[in-house]
Amino acid sequence: MTDLTIIPAGKSLQEPVFEARHLINGTWQTSADGASFERQSPAHLVTVTHAAKGGVAETEAAIASARTAFDDGRWSRLSGKSRATVLLKVADLIERDLERIAMRDTLESGKPIAQARDEIAGAADLWRHAAALARTLTGDSHNTLGDDMLGVVLKEPVGVAALITPWNFPFLIVSQKLPYALAAGCTAVIKPSEMTPSSTVILGELLIEAGIPDGVVNIVLGYGDPVGTTMCESEHVDMVSFTGSTGVGKAIVRASAGTLKKVSLELGGKNPQVVFPDCDLDDAADAIVFGVYFNAGECCNSGSRIIVHEDVAEALTEKVVALSRKVAFGDPLDPKTKVGAIISEAHFAKIDSYVEAAREAGAEIPLGGGALEIPGLSGRFYGPTVVTNISSGMAIAREEVFGPVLSVLTFKSIEEAIELANDASYGLSAGVWSRDVSTCLAFARRVQAGTVWTNTWMDGYSELPFGGVKQSGLGRELGRYGLEEYLEVKTVTMRIGRTRAPWVE
Template sequence: MLDLTLVAATDAALPTEPARVRHLIDGGWRDSADGATFERTSPAHGVVVTRAAKGGAAETDAAIAAARDAFDDGRWSELSGKARATLLLKVADLIDRDRERIACIETLEAGKPIAQARAEIEGAADIWRYAAALARTLSGESHNSLGPDMLGLVLKEPIGVAAIICPWNFPFLIVSQKLPFALAAGCTAVVKPSEMTPSTTAILGELLMEAGLPAGVVNIVLGHGEPVGAMMTTDPRVDMVTFTGSTAVGKAIVAAAAPTLKKVSLELGGKNPQVLFPDADLDSAIDAIAFGVYFNAGECCNSGSRIIVHEDIAETVTERVVALSRKVAFGDPLDEATQVGAIVSPAHQQKIDGYVKGAVAAGATVRLGGAPLDVPGLGGQFYQPTVVADVTPDMAIAREEVFGPVLSVLRFRTMDEAVELANGAAYGLSAGVWSENVHTCLEFTRRVRAGTVWTNTWMDGFAELPFGGMKESGQGRELGRYGLEEFLEVKTVQMRIGRTRAPWVTGRG
């Protein structure tokens, strides 16, 4: 019998019929022209929970055309910041009203715990409110120092039609890190959620229509990367693409978008280190390590999937992480007590297990877990909380994104070695440092190549602060004022005052 904390299947009622989900195009809900659909099976419960229209070329073309027309005729882009903000605030209120409905379907489709899903929906509403504030404070620059006969202006204008492609791990939260900023800037959009989690984005479409968003401003096409995502990244009527997902797909999007030179913003993978120095507050650090690696079953670009621990405390830290991991509640995501739910798909479960087996073959030691997990009463896919020690920097598990509840433990002796290990992966999304010495924290923060650095904490987030990565973790930023800037073009205006320009051609007449 595994010495783990398991939450067996609850008596919560599962849907008797799959939810029907359709495309939103030019203000109307549509089935696919060819009648094609696809189904989503709950990864925790093994029952079909969604039947969605499967988009093709016809639906994608119609959505792009609607967004293009809506932008070009100014029905949204020419509204005042106040008008745009007012609508975004209405959407936030509607998200709060429907939080339970959204959280339940996200739990069924993504396999995440219901308590976590509720918190994410609440956080998404906050982001919509923050974006509304940005819509009213958007401004450019004036330059009154160019001489008595010149005035310079820098205008910030919406970039145009934005293609927004979202992943399955945080489907409602991540679309809310993109879409409200696009709308605050005055852009129109075509949105494609993951085919594994289509429903909550469709619900967001319902709320946008209820709030009074003009037809065509936001269009939602359900389906797969081919052809939907591919058309969104290559169509010349689209002005920019913002994508969250794997680094491999991000690279493909950059290549596909190159012929039209459209802007591309990418939030990609991470192999995020937490570095523990000998003077770290271990009570806080151990809890943060468990949270960092098991939150969302490790299916998180910000997952703290590797810890880099000073050799003087490495064994103590490993033992304490293993002990605390046994207390983390894995199981039925519909139970309020569950902290870690299901793995999103059987294929992904196999990928996670392959990394662990590969590490063992390379000489690492599994101190806890390392295998799929059977949860009583459930037929879905789960993976044990897993701690892998004796990891060396050359192992795949130390360099590549596992995207599961698997922690790698590496050791260091000096600051230089810690920084080298932290920067050794191709990714640069986030990093953490644990020390009671502010000088240690600041030195590490300045030397590590990561878009976000947490000191004596892990994975706090605020709508006001930008989020994004360095190196192969992406380009561009979400959230904060920088998140709005992604959807803006800069236009310079040079105004001559009076007839003061000296003639270039002399001797006229």
Template sequence: MSQLTLVHGKKSKTNHETFRGRHLIDGRWQDSADGAIFERGSPSHKTLVSLSARGGEADANAAIAAARKAFDTSGWPQTSGKQRSELLLRVADLIAANVERIALLETLESGKPISQAKAEIEGSVDLWRYAAALARTVHGDSHNSLGSDMLGVVLKEPIGVAAIITPWNFPFLIVSQKLPFALAAGCTAVIKPSELTPSTTVILGELLMEAGLPAGVANIVLGFGDPVGSLMSTHEDVDLVTFTGSTAVGKHIVAAASGTLKKVSLELGGKNPQAIFADADLDQAADAIVFGVYFNAGECCNSGSRIIVHEDVAGALVEKIVALSKKVSFGDPLHPDTQVGAIISEAHRGKIDSYVQSAKRAGAKIHLGGEALAIDGLPGCFYGPTIVSNIDSSMPIARDEVFGPVLAVLTFKTLDEAISLANSASYGLSAGVWSENVHTCLEFARRVQAGTVWTNTWMDGFAELPFGGVKQSGQGRELGHYGLEEFLEVKSVLMRIGQTRQPWVK
């Protein structure tokens, strides 16, 4: 591992106060009804980061009741788009003023580099401002062609109470892909962040209160999927569940929610392919591939963890990727030069390694990495950049979401073969194509099964464009006006003009 670029832990300081997180229920900060707490340590420094109230059924029920009451009686759904927009803009300004504080906690709890955490929080500010703009655009339709005595009006109304369940890999960004859109629509919400990264969502709750959000409109319950997440998915007073996380948990939520037939929106796993054709700019492709697979240590649903490269250029491209991978700085997340930080937990690092070792036993070639990474001065959990080739699409490393800094390399001969390989996984979140031929790019983009397709780039994103997957990568969309539509219900109103209705009973 001495060939890699390492940023040593001894160059940074980890002095911080332990964060104390409590539930936000009906506008009040509360400990758990039974007094239970849980702690979160830093995966990179092995220091205590936060102590949080551990929610139980009583806490979840209280939060849901507060959201239900706020929706039914507070008048929040009836506020104007302008009023909701102004509040969201105040929240955005407060987030912008607290970037450093939020980013530090996110880095300590998640292990991601501080520079990337800051960028994530800054990107979240844009999402809140975009949702604020959308709040003033909600409108229905009118139909005046139904006859001279009829007028049809289609209303768009907030769906009700939204249960928002977020993951550990981008805790602040993902709650910002959901909550501001729910509020813009006029919904109320109950939020459960991951037990691994609870604290930045608590800070968001503080900022919501400071911005003047009415009590009960947004509630936060800290804790674990059982019982908090389960109750949020089954409770009859919840009208919608929006969840980001693993496909396995997403399937469980769909099953749990079926008892009340509530709406479910899911952003789940991905095994995202990039097809690199022989005429592609290999230097540009290699740089984007390295970014795509190591960003956030590969713990990203959009990770570019699978490349499908034309056999004529496969050797040259892999050489470029290996050379660039050795220059990526792995190390202390608090160091400003670090590009890849810690893995979220020892258990997850073991899971990542199991995929690599399984592929190796099956005859795969390990070009780089394939083992845990030691960082001088840090006791934490790291895994080295790993590149694996000589695999086929039946191997778990080629079809499963590894969720780590591991790149699987497959090859193809024809466009049809590339598309077949890209579509062979059960996921369909995102995909990419690299070619100087626009016709190749367009055909691939139209035929690949994915919610997002990048051409000659990877992981660019904008608040205006919808995000979500097909197949087992989920259902529903976030961002764009489609993200707002998830939180709206449609109602038809038929109005007869004048006394023109003909009697049925004569």
């Protein structure tokens, strides 16, 4: 793969090791037993973070803090204006510290620094959008129940929200949850991924600086067991919001079942893009390349499954392979890099196992399939990979690879295309490429997905809800629907005056 675009290591890594602690009731704490863990940069294989490792004691203390803070009303009973004021301050502070936050996410996740900067800027916009919703939250009234009756529907915060976030977009995804929970009036306990804890800790610092009351937001660092498990099982937690794999999502539902708490899940995807022969193939190829290599394919929205009409399949594949060779893989600290390192050794092996299994089953691999050497770096990099001549029954065509690997299938008719698109247990996102608006609308209406893009891929806005169907999750994030996840509905039925006839004479 010597004809690929490689960005070698630039200047040596000189960032200090980040010291991360828990935030409980407004104070930064180490673990009671002194336990800790380290995180290495996946691109450099050197330690970049030293973090406190939470257990049951720290998790229960954080939950108790959030419970008290919610019940005494220090946040939940504030006006929407007062909550919005704090959220807007947080947005300003995020922009002020953008470089610092982006650097930590790059060092811990291996993502390119330019992408990390864009994500942090996008996160600031989410905080501002949530602030606007905090001031415009409304219920309903019903004045058609009779002259002597008035019905009022109130929307109230659900209570204590446990937010469990993943490693692939550490700061962006916590910002898809926390500001909306806070806008609703909830308090929160956050568990970031043990692989990317630092930017969430920095967010805790900014929340304190912005004036968030003690106990409203708590952060516990550590592993899913026991931290996440304790959150899910606790009777003092009213809701769990999780982003991650479908398998872990199912475990969270089981762990939460004992208390019947509300659960919101944003899970995996095997997202199809259906390409019709009348579309602009150059535009489609560029979007396909972006969709599969963005964040090294470690993205629930990855456009990893292309379903292309057989008349243009060969031409489109050639364009995609040619563009793939131009995508800059390499040093994540170089602003020119488009694709960085793979998050862990185990995940690298998982990606490669899908490709090798497809090869053994008779698939063709016109590009990639294996490790990529980056001069000056000792970390884990997987090369751009395109897999063709596959059937819909192969694992690589049905399961979430979560790496820079594109699967290409073909179709003859729109009926077959829709059948292939829906032939998966996931239903997060889908795309359609055609100049015919009728074709696009027919596909959008019939495909089983929470988001459908037409002649584009992965455009996102704070105003538009995001989430999946089938095994891609429960509930929605972003937009007004994202706020609604953190609310409960209460009906108040009011009789005006003494007009009710006696039940007992």
